[in-house]
Amino acid sequence: MTESAPLRFTFGREQRLKQARDFSRTRQEGRRLVCGCLIANWRVLPPEATARLGIITTKKLGNAVVRARARRLLREAFRRHQHDFNQPVDLVLVAQRGILEKGFATVERDFMTALRRAGLTKAV
RNA sequence: UUGGAAGGGUGGAGGAUCGCUUCCGGCGCAAGCCGGGGGAGGAAAGUCCGAACUCCGCAGGGCGCGAUGCCGCGUAACUUCCGCUCAUGGCGGGGGAUACACGCGGGAGGAGGGCUGGAAGGCCUUUCGACGGACAGUGCCACAGAAAAUUAGACCGCCAUCAGCUUCGGCCGGUGGUAAGGGUGAAAAGGUGGGGUAAGAGCCCACCGCUCCAAGAGUAAUCGCGGAGGCACGGAAAACCCCAUCGGGUGCAAGGCCAAAUAGGAAACCGAGGAGUUGCCCGCUUCGCGUCCCCGCUCAACGGGGCAGGUUUCGGGUAUUGGCUGCUUAGACAAAUGAUCCUCUCCGCCCGCAAGGGUGCAGACAAAAUUCGGCUUACAGCCCUUCCAAAAUC
RNA sequence: GCGCGUGUAGCUCAAUUGGAUAGAGUGACGGCCUCCGAAGCCGCAGGUUGUGGGUUCAACUCCCGCCACGCGCA
Numbered sequence: 001m002t003e004s005a006p007l008r009f010t011f012g013r014e015q016r017l018k019q020a021r022d023f024s025r026t027r028q029e030g031r032r033l034v035c036g037c038l039i040a041n042w043r044v045l046p047p048e049a050t051a052r053l054g055i056i057t058t059k060k061l062g063n064a065v066v067r068a069r070a071r072r073l074l075r076e077a078f079r080r081h082q083h084d085f086n087q088p089v090d091l092v093l094v095a096q097r098g099i100l101e102k103g104f105a106t107v108e109r110d111f112m113t114a115l116r117r118a119g120l121t122k123a124v
Numbered sequence: 125u126u127g128g129a130a131g132g133g134u135g136g137a138g139g140a141u142c143g144c145u146u147c148c149g150g151c152g153c154a155a156g157c158c159g160g161g162g163g164a165g166g167a168a169a170g171u172c173c174g175a176a177c178u179c180c181g182c183a184g185g186g187c188g189c190g191a192u193g194c195c196g197c198g199u200a201a202c203u204u205c206c207g208c209u210c211a212u213g214g215c216g217g218g219g220g221a222u223a224c225a226c227g228c229g230g231g232a233g234g235a236g237g238g239c240u241g242g243a244a245g246g247c248c249u250u251u252c253g254a255c256g257g258a259c260a261g262u263g264c265c266a267c268a269g270a271a272a273a274u275u276a277g278a279c280c281g282c283c284a285u286c287a288g289c290u291u292c293g294g295c296c297g298g299u300g301g302u303a304a305g306g307g308u309g310a311a312a313a314g315g316u317g318g319g320g321u322a323a324g325a326g327c328c329c330a331c332c333g334c335u336c337c338a339a340g341a342g343u344a345a346u347c348g349c350g351g352a353g354g355c356a357c358g359g360a361a362a363a364c365c366c367c368a369u370c371g372g373g374u375g376c377a378a379g380g381c382c383a384a385a386u387a388g389g390a391a392a393c394c395g396a397g398g399a400g401u402u403g404c405c406c407g408c409u410u411c412g413c414g415u416c417c418c419c420g421c422u423c424a425a426c427g428g429g430g431c432a433g434g435u436u437u438c439g440g441g442u443a444u445u446g447g448c449u450g451c452u453u454a455g456a457c458a459a460a461u462g463a464u465c466c467u468c469u470c471c472g473c474c475c476g477c478a479a480g481g482g483u484g485c486a487g488a489c490a491a492a493a494u495u496c497g498g499c500u501u502a503c504a505g506c507c508c509u510u511c512c513a514a515a516a517u518c
Numbered sequence: 519g520c521g522c523g524u525g526u527a528g529c530u531c532a533a534u535u536g537g538a539u540a541g542a543g544u545g546a547c548g549g550c551c552u553c554c555g556a557a558g559c560c561g562c563a564g565g566u567u568g569u570g571g572g573u574u575c576a577a578c579u580c581c582c583g584c585c586a587c588g589c590g591c592a
Binding site: 008009010011012016017018019022023024025054055056063064065068069071072073075076077079080103104105 | 142143144442443458459462489491
C-alpha cells in the first residue's frame, strides 16, 4: 500500500492474532485498560509493522450465538478505525457481559474511548 | 368470537455501501488487483441410538460382557440406470440393498371415566403401552396380621362332643371339625346366587372367570362358535437369572503423505521366552532362543547382576514440530457467513371515533466442523387440525 | 469433535439385598456459663434426595428422558 492510494478498511489474515504465544505476550508484556463492555490489552510494535487484533470471548459470556456476535462487533469496530492509530500495536480485546444488549454504535463509542484513554489515537 | 392445551407447518422480501471466506476466469515476476458464482438450521444443539467410512485385528473353540425381545408394512447415506445442465460427486426421476436406529398401522395387557347388572362380570370410550420365560434354578414380599407362598393359615367367631359350675338364661376348660363371617394387609389361594351340612367347604348345581381342545376369521400377532375339566398356575424378571437373536475393537484428535529437527527423560518387566489375537482361557500366528559381558565355581548346568534390544507405564511437549490430505458447490482451524442504512410488507404496544401517526434491532430458540438416518430437548409471531372452557346467536 | 464420570441439610460425607422419621460432623439460631467474648454444655430449625416420568404394595436405591457440573484425548 502506498501513501497516495485511498485508505482501505480491510481485515485480512495478516491483521489477526493467531498463535497462543502472541496472545500471552500481549497480555503479559503489554498494557491493560478496562472500558465499559471491553478490556483492552495492547503492546506497541515497531513503526513499520502492521497492527494486529485478537478477540477473546469466554464461555462465561453465553452460548455460541452470543459469543459470535460479540466477536463480530469488536472486529468491526477495529476494522472501521484501524487507520486512527498513531502507531502499530498488537491489540487483544476481551468481551465483557455488558456487550450483549448493546448495539454497534455503543460498542464503537466504548472502543474509541478506550483508544483515546490509551493515547493511541491520532490527533483529530 | 375470545382464552387455554396438544399435534403439525412456517421460521420475512428487495436494494445500496464497506468487509470476511471459498471456487472459476482474466491481469501481474510476486504481493495482490479486477469480474462472476457459492456461503448456517429446523433443530446446525444435547451427543442419546444406529449406519457409512477409517485403521488395527480376524484358523478355530470354550467361558464371560453388552444390547434387543407381540405382529405387519415402510424409510437413509450407499449402489445402479435414465434425463437435464457449458461443466461437475450438481439437479430431477426410476430400480436395488441394509437397520433387533426409527416411523405408521394393528393386537394382547394396565389405568381412569360412563352405561348395564342384585353381584361377579360384560359393553363403550379416553389414555398409557421397555410387550419372551415366574413348574430351569437361587433369592425377595418390610410393618401389621393367627397365618405371606406350596400337604397355606384356627386370633376372634361358628359347630360337635367330653368334664366342671349354674341364679337353668348360660359360663369356663379340654378334644375335634370348619376358611362362610370379623379383623390385618398392596396381596389371605376363584366370584355371585342356590342346594347341601352339626357348622362349613367346587362337596354339588347355574351363571361368570380360568385352563385345555377347537369349527371358523385374519398375511400375522390374535380373536374365537362350540365342547371338556372342579380349578390345577399369587406378585415381581426396570432382583440375580434362563431362552432366542444380534454385536470384534476403534473412532476424522480415525487414518494417510511430505518436510524439518535431535528433544528422545524416568521407572518397571523380559534372560528363554516376548508380542499379537475381543475381557479371560485353550489354541493359533509371528518374532526370537540353544548365550553379549561380569560375579559365585576351572568349564558347563544353575543362581545373581548388567549393556544392547524389546514391551508396558509415567512424565515432557500446543510459547516448535510444521504443512498437505481425509474435507465436501458452506467447508473453517484464535475458527468465515458480518456491520451500517433505505424501502416494503407481518405482528405487538401507545395515541386517535376514524383516516392515520408514533414506537419496537423482523423482534423466538439457536449457529455447521467427516457424512447420513433417527430420537430427545429449546422456540417470538403467524397459519392449519383436534379437544376443553366462557360468551353470543339459532 | 469423540469418549467417560458425579449430583443427598449452608459445607463435608452416610443410609445393608428396595421397607417408611433420610443420619453424622461442622456451620446457623436460641438458651446456660462469663464482667464481655472464646471454648464447653443443652436445645432447636434446616431436605420436592438435581429434575420429569416409569416399574413396584413401597424408590435416595431399579429403569428411561432432561438439567447442571467435572474429567480425559494428539
